[in-house]
Amino acid sequence: MTETNGMLRYVPTTCPYCGVGCGLNLVVNNGKLVGVEPLKRAPINEGKLCPKGATCWEFVQSPDRLTKPLIKKNGKFEEASWDEAYDLIASKFKETYEKFGPKSLGFQVSCRTPNEECYIMQKLARVAFKTNNIDNCARICHGPSVAGLSLSFGSGAATNPFEDALNADVIFMIGANTIEAHPLAGRRIVQAKKAGKKIIVCDPRYTPTARLADEYVRYNPSTNIALINSIMYWIIQQDLHDKEFIEKRTTGFEELKATVEKYADVESITGVPTERVKEIARIYASAKNAVIIYCLGITELTTGTDNVRSLGNLAMLTGNVGRPGTGVNPLRGQNNVQGACDMGAYPNVFSGYQKCEDDAVRARMEELWGVTGLAKEYGATLIEQIKQCGDPIKAMYIFALNPVVSYPDSNHVMQSLEKLDFLVVQDIFMTETAQYADVILPGASFAEKDGTFTSGERRVNRIRKAVDTPGDAKEDWQIFVDLAHKLGLKGFDFNSPEEIWDDMRRVTPSMAGISYARMEKPESVHWPCPTEDHPGTPILHREKFSSADGLGHFFGIEYRPPAEVADEEYPFTLMTGRLLFHYHTRTQTGRAKILHHEVPEAYVQINKEDAARLKIQNGEMIRLRSRRGEAEALARVTDEVAPGVLMMTMHFGGKGSVNQLTNTALDPLSKMPELKHSAVAVEKITGVQ
Secondary structure, eight states: OOOOOSOEEEEEEEOSSSTTOOEEEEEEETTEEEEEEEOTTOTTTTTOOOHHHHTTTGGGGOTTOOOSOEEEETTEEEEOOHHHHHHHHHHHHHHHHHHHOGGGEEEEEOTTSOHHHHHHHHHHHHHHHOOOOEEEGGGGTTHHHHHHHHHHHSOOSOSSOGGGGGGOSEEEEESOOHHHHSHHHHHHHHHHHHTTOEEEEEOSSOOTTGGGOSEEEOOOTTOHHHHHHHHHHHHHHTTOSOHHHHHHHEEOHHHHHHHHGGGSOOHHHHOOOHHHHHHHHHHHHHOSSEEEEEOHHHHSSTTHHHHHHHHHHHHHHTTOSSSTTOSEEEOOSSTTHHHHHHTTOBTTEEGGGEETTOHHHHHHHHHHHTOOOOOOSOOOOHHHHHHTBTTTBOEEEEESOOHHHHSSSHHHHHHHHTTOSEEEEEESSOOTTGGGOSEEEEOOOGGGSOEEEEOTTSEEEEEOOOSOOSTTOOOHHHHHHHHHHHTTOSSOOOSSHHHHHHHHHHSOGGGTTOOTGGGSSTTOEESOOOSTTOOOOSSOOSSSOSSTTSOEEOOOOOOOOOSSOOOSSSOEEEEEEOOTTOOTTSTTGGGSHHHHHHOOSOEEEEEHHHHHHTTOOTTEEEEEEOSSOEEEEEEEEESSSOTTEEEEESSOOGGGOGGGTOOOOBOTTTOOBOTTOEEEEEEEEEEEO
16 A cells, blocks of 8 residues: 555445455545455455455556546547547447348456446447347357356356355366466355365366365366266266256256267276275265366367356256355356346346347337337357457447457468458557557546446346546546437436446346445345245255246266367467466556466466476476467476466467467357367477577
8 A cells, every 4th residue: 555644535345356346445544545455244254365466556546547538549649538539429320230240349348347347338239239149258258158048047157155155165276277267256165165065176277276185176177078978977976966966957968978988998088096086076966065166278179068057057056055154156267257248238038037038038128218129139259249240340449458368369360350441449558459459549547437346146236336437537427328329319318327227136136135235344245036035045956946947957968178279289288277466458458567476477377397308497487389379488397287288378478478379269159259178289489498
């Protein structure tokens, strides 16, 4: 915290980083942020913060914040008035829509922006341009969670709150490095371990989270389905499945049983001995209450949706759904991944997951919004929009996203953005993506506006304005309201984020009961919450599932290999991962001095045997090549990864951008790109730094 003159004000809000939803106080001195203090009453973090949360105020007042609208003229950005920028955007988008139709426009929404702004942007796109070409960056992290859990349980969200880990007897974690990526959720795991709960961690890498485990299982990257099928086979063989739960509350068990019969021995696929799988099956299935926790090691694959459905199978097989200490819980990587999806910033649903293809739903939305002609077809997803730049998409609006760094195959992303006739980027910094824009609109940080974030446990948390935006920058909800007025739209006469929220809950049955007044307490409310006298729903699927028939659905899912596997030319398997000290593309954490000092550049973990064979020393700069591009990073020689496997940090741009290497192959159901698995070659290029 910086020095003050003693005139301090504490503003309670929610951390802008991962999806845990920690409460904190922004400390304000004479209109400037000077520090952060943990909110001791917050039920999630209980007065604790991770390194990112403790420094989250620093980027807000960076001297390189965008402060004025910019329009590119003759290849250079020039400052413009808001009216000039609005008029240009409105005219270009209307002209494109009128000439080429709704499929010619693309809208991309960030998961770090408040619910109210996600909602109003998708409403603007749908009302003004009759397009469902709107998506958010959950697509490249937890799109498979939404798809997979919806297919299995009828709802695409976490089933239980974070604190429920303390009610479990066994915690089964797979593809999740919670201690680094979600430290305050990881704290719950530590508390559970101290209380004597058994921790199982399955991960190709021996992570800080794996070090907590009572049972650590290293398996070959991207062989999740084979491993989970084998665990289920041995649960059934040992007669540990919950027959009563299966009979009364599920359907499709026989299909599952027939499928897993083929997976008794999967060591040749997973690298895990059969006796070890059998033991893990016994430990998990013998627990009275067992919870499954997973993250991007499960989702960011072409089998992502099937991986999630497999975890749904495992939970239902043992009756571990609908009670405290059970369930299937994805850990959300950004502060509002859950909320952006909830708000309908998705190409096939309105807010609250109301399906656009449903004629009755669409008619109701048209009546409530006072419009006609809302689109019913599934719109283009994030990666599909990038592939469609130039044809059919001519104009795009990117809100607080940095695709040049965060999307797979960065070279292709840059080439695609250059094909657009018109690009708008709305952000707080001049990002790598903003360089490609025709118009840049300066928005507000989380500390400069009111609103809400929805955490990974479906708890809706308030954020509160602590300071003003710099220069002429505007609160983002206001930008969308102004633009709607320029487009002549009705139904956008909002004067505050609360009014936008109330419009959302007016059209969204599952959240109709969550008012701002109810969110004043740090405990807030978990959706679904249909009425203002409803208590909210911390635990889903207690009596029945959210599916149309009220049953949980088993699926017999076969293992299939990743889209690209190591070969003679590209002999290494590359995974990507998050770090404790950084967030997403570092546009925020890279401006926190302590965090930048801890990890100032990209690195690659390489096994000791591979390093010795290639004569690579710890700290040397190495080059990685894939079929799509190349990147350079420091070598960290370790035994945390197995021979033939690499892990590279995902936060850095420039030469250290891992997404110059990653694969755009898509999961057929969720359209998730295979960010977690690429085939690469390695070569040394310098001595020790």
